[in-house]
Structures are given as C-alpha cells and as structure tokens.
Amino acid sequence: MSLRAPAALRPPAKVDGRKGRAGAARPHLLPARLFPVFVVFLIATAVLSALVALSIGAVNIPLVDVWGVVLRHLTRRPIGKNLVQERIIWNFRAPRVVMALLVGCGLSVVGTALQALVRNPLADSYILGVNQGAALGAVMALVLGSGAVGGLGVSGAAFVGSMVALVLVFLLGQRAGRSNPTRLILAGVAIGHLLSSATSYLQIHADTRALAGVVFWLLGSFSGAKWSQLGLPAVVVLATTVWLMLQRRGLNALLMGDESAAALGVNLNRFRVELLVVCALLSGTMVSIAGSIGFVGILIPHVARLLVGADHRRVLPVAALMGASYLVWVDLAARTFEKPAELPIGIFTALLGAPFFLWLMRRRDRQGPAI
Amino acid sequence: MRVRLEGVEVRIDSVTIVDGVDLVAESGRMVGLVGPNGSGKSTMLRTIYRALKPVAGAVHLDDDDVWRLSAKESAQRSAVVAQEVPAEFDLTVTEVVTMGRTPHKRLLERDSKEDALIVADALDRVEMTEFADRLFATLSGGEKQRTLVARALAQRSRVLILDEATNHLDIHAQLGLMELVRGLGVTVVAALHDLNLAASYCDAVCLIDRGRVVAAGTVDEVLTPARLAEVFGVNAHCGVHPLTGRPLLTFSPLPTNRRAHEPRGATKEVSA
Numbered sequence: 001m002s003l004r005a006p007a008a009l010r011p012p013a014k015v016d017g018r019k020g021r022a023g024a025a026r027p028h029l030l031p032a033r034l035f036p037v038f039v040v041f042l043i044a045t046a047v048l049s050a051l052v053a054l055s056i057g058a059v060n061i062p063l064v065d066v067w068g069v070v071l072r073h074l075t076r077r078p079i080g081k082n083l084v085q086e087r088i089i090w091n092f093r094a095p096r097v098v099m100a101l102l103v104g105c106g107l108s109v110v111g112t113a114l115q116a117l118v119r120n121p122l123a124d125s126y127i128l129g130v131n132q133g134a135a136l137g138a139v140m141a142l143v144l145g146s147g148a149v150g151g152l153g154v155s156g157a158a159f160v161g162s163m164v165a166l167v168l169v170f171l172l173g174q175r176a177g178r179s180n181p182t183r184l185i186l187a188g189v190a191i192g193h194l195l196s197s198a199t200s201y202l203q204i205h206a207d208t209r210a211l212a213g214v215v216f217w218l219l220g221s222f223s224g225a226k227w228s229q230l231g232l233p234a235v236v237v238l239a240t241t242v243w244l245m246l247q248r249r250g251l252n253a254l255l256m257g258d259e260s261a262a263a264l265g266v267n268l269n270r271f272r273v274e275l276l277v278v279c280a281l282l283s284g285t286m287v288s289i290a291g292s293i294g295f296v297g298i299l300i301p302h303v304a305r306l307l308v309g310a311d312h313r314r315v316l317p318v319a320a321l322m323g324a325s326y327l328v329w330v331d332l333a334a335r336t337f338e339k340p341a342e343l344p345i346g347i348f349t350a351l352l353g354a355p356f357f358l359w360l361m362r363r364r365d366r367q368g369p370a371i
Numbered sequence: 372m373r374v375r376l377e378g379v380e381v382r383i384d385s386v387t388i389v390d391g392v393d394l395v396a397e398s399g400r401m402v403g404l405v406g407p408n409g410s411g412k413s414t415m416l417r418t419i420y421r422a423l424k425p426v427a428g429a430v431h432l433d434d435d436d437v438w439r440l441s442a443k444e445s446a447q448r449s450a451v452v453a454q455e456v457p458a459e460f461d462l463t464v465t466e467v468v469t470m471g472r473t474p475h476k477r478l479l480e481r482d483s484k485e486d487a488l489i490v491a492d493a494l495d496r497v498e499m500t501e502f503a504d505r506l507f508a509t510l511s512g513g514e515k516q517r518t519l520v521a522r523a524l525a526q527r528s529r530v531l532i533l534d535e536a537t538n539h540l541d542i543h544a545q546l547g548l549m550e551l552v553r554g555l556g557v558t559v560v561a562a563l564h565d566l567n568l569a570a571s572y573c574d575a576v577c578l579i580d581r582g583r584v585v586a587a588g589t590v591d592e593v594l595t596p597a598r599l600a601e602v603f604g605v606n607a608h609c610g611v612h613p614l615t616g617r618p619l620l621t622f623s624p625l626p627t628n629r630r631a632h633e634p635r636g637a638t639k640e641v642s643a
Contacts, residue, residue, distance in 0.1 A: 027461065027463045027504055027505065027506050028461070116460075119457055119459065120459070121459055121460065175384070246478050246479070249470070249473045249476060250473075252462070252466070252470055252473075253470055253473055255457070255459075255460045255462065256456050256457065256462075256467070256470065257453065257456045257457050258422065259417070259420075259422055259451055259453045259456075259534065260451070260453065260456060260470075262417075262420055262421055262422035262442075262451075263420040263421075263422070263446060263449065263450055263451035263532070264446050264470055264471070264473040264474060264526070265441075265442045265443040265444075265445065265446025265447070265473055265474035266442060266473070267442040268422070305460070305461060309461050309462065309463060309466065310460035310461045310462050310466075311462060311463075311466045
C-alpha cells in the first residue's frame with residue numbers, strides 16, 4: 001500500500017518527455033507580474049456582475065438607477081422617490097445576488113482547499129460526503145417535518161447533516177489516529193452513497209408538494225434569499241477564506257506529498273484535521289443556505305490554476321473572486337432562461353460546467369502537464 | 372549537525388517495522404542506509420524528519436530531541452529529498468524551491484527579497500536556474516531531484532535526508548545527484564538501494580535487516596561478502612574500483628535456490 005492515491009484516482013503519471021527545452025513553454029496563461037492587475041480586474045468584474053444582476057429581472061431597471069439605490073443604502077442616506085424600484089432592488093434582488101457571491105466564493109475556496117487536502121484535483125465537497133449529508137438532513141426536514149430532525153429548519157438540518165457525514169468520514173478515514181488522503185476519499189465516497197440512498201428512499205415516500213421542495217433543494221437555488229439569513233454565512237465565508245489564505249504555505253506543501261509537507265515543518269495530522277473542520281464548516285454552511293450546487297468547486301479552481309498556477313498564494317484569491325462572479329451569472333441565467341419561471345442552479349452549473357471541464361481536460365492533455 | 376538515533380522503535384498497525392535502532396551520523400558526513408526492501412530504511416528516516424513518531428527511543432539533532440522541537444524548528448534543521456513526489460498540480464520550479472522557505476516564515480509574513488535571493492542561489496547551486504519558470508511536472512527525473520535538493524538548500528537546513536532519492540534516475544543523474552549532495556557540506560543520511568553508490572560516496576554505511584542494524588561502520592567493515600550473503604541472499608565479490616580506488620562490489624546469485632533471506636517486499640510502504 002502506498003501513501004499516494006491509487007492509480008485509478010490519479011491522473012496518469014508523467015513520463016520524462018519534453019527534455020532540453022528549458023523555459024520553452026510559459027507555465028501559466030497569466031504572467032506573474034500581471035497578478036495584481038488581474039485581481040483588481042476580478043474585483044471589478046464581481047462588482048459589475050452584481051450590478052448587472054440587480055438590474056435584470058421581471059422588471060429591467062437601468063444600471064444607473066441600480067447604482068443609485070445601492071449607493072444610497074450603503075451610505076445610509078434617505079430612501080429615494082421610486083419606492084417600488086427601491087424594494088425590488090434592495091429587498092428582493094440584492095440578498096439573492098449577495099448570496100450568489102458568497103456561495104460562489106465559498107464553494108470555489110472549499111474546492112481548492114479540499115483538492116490540496118486529498119491531493120487530488122478532482123475533489124470537492126461531494127467527495128467527502130458533505131453534500132450528501134446536508135441533502136439527507138434537508139430532505140428529512142422537508143419530507144418528515146422538522147419534528148424528525150429535532151425541531152431544526154431545513155438549513156439547520158442540512159448543516160447538522162453535513163457535520164455528521166464529515167465526522168463519520170473522518171472516523172472511518174483514519175487509522176490509529178492518522179488519516180491519509182486515499183482513505184478519506186474512499187470513506188467519503190462510501191458514506192456519500194450510503195446517505196444518498198437514504199435520501200432517495202425518503203424522496204420516494206414524499207408527497208408531491210414536499211417533492212417539489214426536495215428537487216429544488218437538491219439542485220440548489222438562491223430563490224427566497226433574505227438579508228436576515230446572510231449574516232452568519234458571510235462571516236463564515238470571510239473567516240474561513242482568510243484562514244485558508246493564511247495557510248497558503250501549508251497548502252502548497254501538501255501538494256508535494258506527505259513526506260515533503262512533514263519535512264517542511266507542517267504538522268500533518270493537526271493540519272489535516274483543521275482543514276477538514278474548516279472545509280466542512282464552509283461547505284456545510286453553503287449547502288445549508290443554497291442547497292447542493294455541483295461542479296463549481298471543481299471547475300473554478302481548475303480555471304484559476306490554469307490562469308495563475310497551483311500556488312495557493314495566487315489560486316485562492318483568484319478562485320474566490322471568480323467563483324463569486326460565476327455564480328451571479330449562473331443565477332441570472334437560472335431566473336431569466338424560462339422567465340418568469342425559475343430553474344434550479346444545479347442544472348446550469350452542470351450544463352455550463354461539464355462541457356467546459358471536459359474541454360479543459362482535453363486541452364491540458366494535449367499541452368502536457370497532468371491536470 | 373549531528374544526527375543520532377537511540378533505540379528507535381517504530382510500530383505501524385502493531386507490526387514492528389524498526390526495532391531498537393541506534394545510528395549516528397557525524398556532522399558533515401554522509402551515512403548510507405542499505406538493506407533489502409522492507410528492512411525499515413525509509414521508516415527510520417521518517418522518524419528523523421518528523422513524519423513518523425517512534426513508539427520508543429529518541430532522535431537527536433545535535434543535542435535536541437526532534438520530537439521535542441516544534442515541527443517548524445525541526446524543519447529548519449533537516450530537509451528531505453524523497454524517491455518520487457506527486458506532481459498532479461502545476462507548480463513551477465521556483466514555486467517548489469520557494470517552499471523551502473516555509474519553516475522560516477511566520478503566518479502573516481510575505482516572501483522577502485532575501486527569500487528570493489536564497490531561492491535564486493539554491494537554483495544556481497544545483498544548476499537549475501534556466502529551469503526556474505518550468506513546470507515541475509514537465510521535468511525529467513534527474514531535474515526533479517535537483518529541484519528538490521534546491522528546495523532543501525533554500526530550507527537552509529544542516530541535515531539532508533535522501534530517501535532512495537536516486538531510485539528512478541539514470542546513471543548520469545544518479546552520480547550527478549550524489550556528487551551534488553556530497554559537495555554541500557551538510558550531514559547526509561541516505562537510504563540507498565545501489566550498494567556501489569553507497570560504497571562510492573558514503574563515509575559510513577549502516578546495514579539494516581528486518582528493522583535492526585546488522586552492522587555499521589566503514590564500507591569495508593560493513594559490506595562483507597558474508598553479510599551480503601546473509602542479508603541479501605546474494606554472492607558478493609568485493610574488489611577495488613580501478614579509477615577511484617573505492618570498494619567495488621559485484622554480485623552473482625547464490626549457488627542454490629535456498630536464500631538466507633527472503634525479502635519482504637510489501638511491508639516497507641505500509642501506509643501510515
């Protein structure tokens with residue numbers, strides 16, 4: 001048994017081809033010196049995306065007016081004349097857009113961190129069973145009623161579900177107090193399937209009304225976002241993202257293997273536990289407010305790595321910002337595609353994500369370096 | 372810096388892999404660990420760089436117990452170049468070497484000009500400067516190992532641990548790596564499969580079998596035909612290298628199929 005992921009979970013090993021062309025290929029698409037400019041560009045994109053999303057909907061509102069409303073609320077100046085417009089923008093669309101920003105950021109960051117943790121570029125919160133745990137919790141609340149989950153709401157039950165799944169995965173993924181990436185993945189996959197089967201069973205026994213809620217929840221949605229439910233998630237996203245960025249060197253060290261990480265002064269077991277807890281907290285929170293949204297946590301970190309390389313000092317901020325903008329646009333698509341009907345987010349993240357991901361994969365195969 | 376193992380015992384899943392090992396590597400010397408697959412060489416090395424905690428015994432770097440130091444303090448003193456490292460993620464050579472600065476950095480500290488100089492100097496010393504912007508994953512085996520030696524240099528540690536670092540290299544890269552490492556002036560503890568590589572480069576060798584030290588001392592003292600027959604189950608002939616004057620070993624199978632020792636292949640890489 002080896003410490004590394006089994007061959008099936010790893011991209012094919014590199015052969016020593018391409019010798020003797022030192023410096024021939026540029027390592028990343030974006031030159032290192034342009035990185036600060038790029039971050040500014042991404043921040044601007046996120047702000048602009050949010051404004052566009054605020055202006056588009058059942059009623060289209062000019063961007064200038066949107067900007068005015070946002071500015072007035074941020075500076076706490078008296079409310080403007082057009083009360084209806086004001087309410088549409090600030091009370092209905094803004095919480096939704098902020099939620100999309102938060103969840104996009106959170107899912108991308110957690111994907112990046114989990115990929116380093118299990119040293120596998122295809123990992124995301126599905127692989128640790130976190131999403132499936134959250135789904136079971138939410139579906140129990142929806143189908144059996146909140147009494148079945150100790151009086152918790154859907155979000156609360158989802159959060160508890162994700163934590164229970166994580167604890168199980170962690171207990172099964174370790175031996176004699178030590179965990180290793182391969183075992184974590186295998187435990188996560190097994191627990192994930194187990195929990196999914198329980199969810200499916202409940203779905204079959206759900207009545208029609210509950211079923212609609214279940215489907216929507218399982219595919220993710222930002223509809224019904226309220227300001228009041230965003231405070232805690234915002235704190236969680238901010239705190240965990242900052243923490244992960246502080247651990248950038250440790251995360252980098254993990255990419256080079258356990259031996260390397262230990263030799264570079266990373267306290268492996270403790271760092272893994274910390275990472276797991278932080279990732280579970282973050283993905284549990286994301287799933288509990290927006291449902292189970294797939295593919296973001298894999299796609300965005302990949303695009304970020306393609307642009308700036310795998311060094312976490314750069315990939316984390318880039319993934320966070322790109323993920324935020326991305327989900328704002330996906331949400332916009334979800335609520336305008338069949339206007340006025342609204343579609344679950346998960347349909348679009350998979351629809352957009354999967355082909356792009358496959359294209360990315362094939363492109364990378366041609367170019368050389370494994371994913 | 373002196374490396375000293377005292378009665379080190381390691382058990383993985385209640386199987387004793389290293390059974391009360393004593394070993395000393397004097398400052399600036401190169402000590403080779405040789406032994407069959409699964410004899411516990413890598414496991415011993417892991418206890419030195421804090422990847423595996425011994426259940427008994429102690430590992431000292433100079434006068435400090437490694438396991439009483441913090442992970443960071445220990446990493447400032449010893450660095451490792453392992454056999455094969457995963458390269459699934461796109462890191463450039465510079466990024467990999469910069470990782471060597473990890474144990475010297477506080478949480479909020481950014482990489483300074485000095486760090487950049489240290490990294491550039493390390494790349495220069497292993498002659499990898501022109502590869503600085505290449506992706507680590509696209510390098511040849513020898514280039515990868517040189518990069519990892521550069522990382523160890525950037526770590527500014529006084530002890531370098533080679534865990535079968537020459538295994539997948541062609542002969543040119545093997546000799547290049549050993550020459551490079553010997554010229555660094557740091558204490559080296561190296562697990563080696565190639566007995567002649569050990570014979571050519573090591574100041575002392577330590578022959579290990581089934582988690583125990585069979586013999587330790589100079590190459591001539593340790594790698595005797597009798598011991599090699601006993602531990603590896605081969606017929607060995609000890610000669611002298613015509614150019615270097617170092618011991619040169621040649622091997623043939625033992626006359627009968629009866630082997631004194633059956634190598635226990637799988638047990639070495641017991642997952643931790």
